[in-house]
Amino acid sequence: MFAQVVVNRPTHHRPPPGADPTRDDTARSLSYTYRLPERLRDQTSVGHLVRVPLGASSAQGVI
DSSP: OEEEEEESOOEEOOOOTTSOGGGOOOEEOOEEEEEOOGGGTTTOOTTOEEEEEETTEEEEEEO
16 A cells, blocks of 8 residues: 655755746645555554655655
């Protein structure tokens, strides 16, 4: 079973060439697909707060 998780680690996208970078400072939230561990499959559902691995660290997210 897989879950789509929106992580609480905003990122900033790079503005297109020629755009004014000072006008585009909106943060973007990212979502990732994670495989739920077998032991957690019956305990999680949409809206649950979770901690997921993200690179060398972890991040808080919502399913």
